[in-house]
Amino acid sequence: MIKNYFKVALRTIQKNPGYAAVNIFGLTLGISSFLLIFLVVQYEFSFDKQHADWQNIYRINNELQLSSGNYKYPTCTSALAPGLQQAMPEVYDYTRLSGGGQQVVIEIDAEFFKEDELFFADKNFLQFFDFELLSGNPAEALNAPNSAVLTERAAIKYFGTTNAVGKTFKANANQVTQYNVTAVLKDLPESSHIQFELLFSNETLRVNNDNNVLFNWNGDGYYSYFKLKEGTSEARVLSTMAELKAQNIPEDRQNMFNPEIIPLADIHLHSNLRNEIVPNGNIDFVYIFSAVAIFILVIAGINYMNLATARSAKRAQEVGIRKVLGAVKNQLMTQFLSESIILTGLSAVLSLVIISTLIGPFSGFIDRSIGWSAVLQAPVLLVTLLIVLIIGFGSGIYPAIFLSSFRPVVVLKSKLVPGMGSSGIFRKALVVFQFAISIVMIIGTAVVYDQLTYMKNKPLGYEKENIMLVSNTNQAVTPQIKTFKTELMKFAGIESVSASLSKPGGLRPIIFIRSETVVDDEGLNLAGINIDLDYFNTMNIEVVEGRNFDPNIPTDSTQAIIVNKKAVQELNMQDGAVGKYIDVQSFQGNWDRKQIIGVIDNINFEPLQRGTESCFYANFFPVYQHFYIKLNPGMVNASIQEVERVWQEFAPDQPFEYSFLEDDLNSLYQSEEQLSQVVIYFAFLAVLIASLGLFGLASFSTEQRIKEIGVRKVLGASVSEILFILSKDFALLVVLAFVVAAPLAYYLADWWLQNFAFSVNVSVLTFVLSGLGALLIALLTVSYKTLAAARSNPVKALRSE
Amino acid sequence: MIKLKDIDKYIDSKYQRTFILKGIDLEIEQGEFVTIMGPSGAGKSTLMNIIGMLDEPSQGEYYFFDEPIHRMKERKRSDLHKHHIGFVFQAYHLIDELTVYENIETPLLYKGVKSAERKSLVAEMLDRFQMVAKKDLFPEQLSGGQQQLVGVARALIGQPKLLLADEPTGNLHTDQAEEIMKLFQKLNSEGMTIVQVTHSKANAAYGKRTINLLDGAVETDDRH
Structure with a gap:
């Protein structure tokens, strides 16, 4: 039928x-x-499930609770993961990655490669996670200082062969050192939130720096993963971390230490923090x-x-x-x-x-x-x-x-x-x-x-058209920045050159400040954007009160700052900010007195998903990641060639990399x-x-x-x-x-x-x-x-x- | 075989009751060849449908082999109808998507006859109606007379006790009609009970008994 x-x-x-x-x-x-x-x-749901015990693995996130808002990062202090394991036997293993986001130049037989997908990893990293190895011993590969683990792709790029174990190369991570290749990994699966081409051993840091660097309750920057015995509640981990906080974190840093945990399998779809290893899904x-x-x-x-x-x-x-x-x-x-x-x-x-x-x-x-x-x-x-x-x-x-x-x-x-x-x-x-x-x-x-x-079209408060960004790899040009800029300015197609540590839509440091105009200025902070004095001209940002930086006034590069309107509000200076002083904490921890010389509008430095932050601009210290070069729209191609020529002249061993600000901003969306x-x-x-x-x-x-x-x-x-x-x-x-x-x-x-x-x-x-x-x-x-x-x-x- | 007692069929609308059949008393014995005649709207088809268990009377009693149909559940009635009654329609009502062979086979499928038995039964029927060569054709590829032959073959395949034919020759030419009527006569002589509805006196002549309906009631009932 x-x-x-x-x-x-x-x-x-x-x-x-x-x-x-x-x-x-x-x-x-x-x-x-x-x-x-x-x-x-x-x-999308398959991410990070290639590891045998993915269900037991967690990552530690940390939140900074600051006056200008809360900022959550996927990293924490180096001591937290080992401290947690000591305090709680149910945490039966941990591993950490650090040093993310830096760029190194690798030298092999006088050939140079730029690499920025790299981490320093704990000894047990290759055992903690189940990334497939082509050669080398996962138990030993990261044990010694100056060990390096390459992916297949990287091995082929550097050595022309995946058979790279036992070879050596020089790299300027921390300082120029020789590294030994101890293992080659199969290329990482794309369905992993951890991505890198190169791993150095964390032991390298211990030898070179002081011994405590891998167990430090200060600082941040360690992607920390741990394995939790099945059946242990997440709440117990949190309460243990709270105890560790009480024992180890000084009073004035308590707001900087608010760890949370997230299951490994949730990271790809549920975690979109600043500083993720790769942009995650949604x-x-x-x-x-x-x-x-x-x-x-x-x-x-x-x-x-x-x-x-x-x-x-x-x-x-x-x-x-x-x-x-x-x-x-x-x-x-x-x-x-x-x-x-x-x-x-x-x-x-x-x-x-x-x-x-x-x-x-x-x-x-x-x-x-x-x-x-x-x-x-x-x-x-x-x-x-x-x-x-x-x-x-x-x-x-x-x-x-x-x-x-x-x-x-x-x-x-x-x-x-x-x-x-x-x-x-x-x-x-x-x-x-x-x-x-x-x-x-x-x-x-x-x-x-x-x-x-x-x-894409919202006026951001600065010019994004025809701005070329050249990355200042390894600060190669920083010592000669003045002559570099002068050399570039000789070319007719280049209208203006400036430098900054940060990039719109990218990361910028949070700087603690003190001000007499704020009653309780404990923990007060602003986003600090490190720039050189030509920045506002190049980016065509209007100073609405006071004045722009002036290279001819020597104090402008040491103690002048310009703030945005939001910062004026935060600082309680609605009656006129120009001329007032605030104290800014340097990276060494000193308080430096700075004078506000101008106010700008609330420009959208951050991507539009986020709101405008209160921030200040200053020429803090001579560290610049990017050059901003304003080009004459009629001579773009010729100008790019000229910039490359000048770059090669100033930094022959560094790769020349550029992009356009407008493209970079669009890529945010x-x-x-x-x-x-x-x-x-x-x-x-x-x-x-x-x-x-x-x-x-x-x-x-x-x-x-x-x-x-x-x-x-x-x-x-x-x-x-x-x-x-x-x-x-x-x-x-x-x-x-x-x-x-x-x-x-x-x-x-x-x-x-x-x-x-x-x-x-x-x-x-x-x-x-x-x-x-x-x-x-x-x-x-x-x-x-x-x-x-x-x-x-x-x-x-x-x-x- | 068939006993109708005081059968009424009516339609109720808002203000009035319209009778299609009223007070029909009728008995049909096994082996009879009955023709129902009458003008349009006299209730011929409705009577046929009631006898064929496709329709239910509004009132009255219906015994089929002494079983009270009017008191039966739908499924039992459908079973009875499936096993004992074959239908032939004026418009043939073959299934367009099926071949001659498949059209004839369909009632067996619904009766749950096994495949091997189906094959032999259909083959026998095709042979009897001399349609072996046409078994793989679709209805649209046949003439009207041939289609009606398939219709009759299909009605007979289930070996019914009663054959109901509602104007079986209404769409056919005279010679084709004659062929069908001769077939009916032959079937009747082999013992098949047949009830047909027709407008044609010539067709009625093939039968042994003619019932004339008028306005839902039996006007005359002649045996000849």
């Missing part, structure tokens, strides 16, 4: 190719989209992607349900005959369900083929690397099977019940199908639902796009950019699938009304009047969908925009345009069918009766 059901189902598909094509096309789009997103979501994106995937699948499922019921007029007779021939309801339902499962199954197989080819480019597009081999794994196949069953049954069950309940006497005698009235309402509700989802997605796309445009692209694509697909369903529905409903149209035409209705009558119903559905969608879309947009300190207002226009767009699409879709119906010869329609 089952065989027969399948035969009949296949026959039905063959005999109605148009109907089957619309269904299979829609379902394939839906299932492909869903599986594509499923693969990405699965990948659980919100995972939610948005998942919702989109489910939406599209539901839309595709509804299409099937709708088309199948709409076609019931044609199948009613078949049902009647089969019942007369002895079929009972269950048998008919099984027949219709097999049809729907076969259609879904065909679409699923097609989808698997499609995503196998698409997953590579798609995952690359969102900066992930998922190969086609991931498609033929158990989870995907299982989910596919589940989809076939859920969609097959879920969307097949209603048509099956509906169709199998026809009374044979009624359907065999008349051409009218019973119950069309009530099912009409159900079908219309489904269409409304589909279009509501589509409209939500259109609006969502528009909002994301608006926000992105806003972030890369993940939003990707989100918007992905949402655009899928919104388009959703609308396409929904339209497909509407098209099918329109063809059935106009077919059913062909007689009515005939009569109306005979009575003198014009083509446009008929068109209006036929389109009106569909338009009404879309309008209804809009009413449902608008509040939901508003709520979602609001939720997402809360991620940003600076965000667009959700505009009414966006909503209106999205709604009108959907309406237009719907009307165009149905017009193909309605127009044909309206133009048809009424005689034909009436004669067929």
